[in-house]
Amino acid sequence: MSIRKHLLGLLLSSVLGIISFGLHAADNPDVTLYTPYTQISVPPGQSINYSVDVINNSKVMKNLAIAVAGMPGGWTYSLKSGSWNVKKISILPNERKKISLNVQVPLKVNKGNYHFDVRAVGESQLPLAVTVSKQGTFETEFTTDQPNMEGHSNSSFTFKGVLKNATDEKQVYSLQAHAPRGWDVTFKASYKQVASVSMDENSTKNITISIKPPSEIEAGTYKIPVRAATASTSAKMVLEVVITGSYGVNLSTPTGLLSTAITAGDEKKVDLVVRNTGSSELDNVKLSASKPVDWEVTFDPKKIDKLDAGKSEEVTATIKASKKAIAGDYMTTITAKTPEASSKAEFRVSVKTSMVMGWIGIFIILAALGVVIFLFRKYGRR
DSSP: OHHHHHHHHHHHHHHHHHHHHHHHHHHSOSEEEEOSOSEEEEOTTOEEEEEEEEEEOSSSOEEEEEEEEOOOTTOEEEEEETTEEOSEEEEOTTOEEEEEEEEEOOSSOOSEEEEEEEEETTTEEEEEEEEEOSOOOOEEEEEESOOEEEEOTTOOEEEEEEEEEESSSOEEEEEEEOOOTTOEEEEEETTEEESEEEEOTTEEEEEEEEEEOOTTOOSEEEEEEEEEEOSSOEEEEEEEEEEOOOOOEEEEOSSOOOEEEEETTOEEEEEEEEEEOSSSOEEEEEEEEEOOTTOEEEEESSEEEEEOTTOEEEEEEEEEOOTTOOSEEEEEEEEEEOSSOEEEEEEEEEEEOOHHHHHHHHHHHHHHHHHHHHHHHHHTTO
16 A cells, blocks of 8 residues: 555656646747837838847757748738848857848738737747737828918919828829919929929928919919829829019100100200009119110109009109210110019110201311312312
8 A cells, every 4th residue: 555655656746747847848948039029009101120039048059940920911021130031040059149020011001909920930939019000091192381372473482392102102193283374383303393203102202383473463362283193193282372462663654655856965854654553562663774875864763762553653864965976866775673573665866966066067068168169270270
């Protein structure tokens, strides 16, 4: 009976020893996979890089097959050590090696939690989880931080747009604007004027949109839709231009006649009319003249400090011809100019010689004839 008890005790001790060894082996596996961040949150389209340590806890060298299991559909990954794609690694006893796991979350993905494992086949596995923070898209985005601008009709409006290809394919976008008649809209990318742009998947590009309204446009608010489109995807935004007023000036005479006559060396006063043809006030309207050499042109007043919309003001120009001017037609260009607008009027000035000069000319001719007659009579019979 005592022998049976002794054998039973030995058997129980052996079983307990085996169980204890198994539990110890489970707590201390031969191979361990480790990365510090086992669950992270990212938006759609994000690329995730894991650094994974493969640790050989045993006293023998391990030649391990490394794989990823349970990767969600549409997701892609790569396993690398350095620049090499790896499928197996060999690790000496009590050493570790690093491998890199790159996971690409697709753009078109549902919001939620996703799970997969990194495995040292037959030895260990590392569970990983990714939380996709928002619903994914497969679309194009065309946006700007400043969709509204204000200025007068002579202004040029420049908008800074951002085009995003939020798809997983390379796209060629046609750039279009639906502006009212007479408006000029141009697109620029990388400082060059373009009609289309090529973009890689999941990339962005800066687009500059320049808008020039017609010079005679009325004050008001105008909406300019712009669009980036391919055969499969498109996006648009609406730009708003507020025209505060137009600027225009016209220079002429009360009768509209742009010609006059003058005697060489004399001066002639010409009445001018400066009219504000725009819808905004004009300030500091200056007058100037392009004239023949040795001529003089002065104005009274020299400038118009303020000219309301639709109003006009008279200015007197005094034109003085050169004393050396010979008979004929001369052009004098008079300009009324502000920083916003300008107008030119070309005057044809006919120059006549003075009566004194005419009589002097006649006297010289008669004197010359008298001398000829005297010489003919005195020496003609010899």
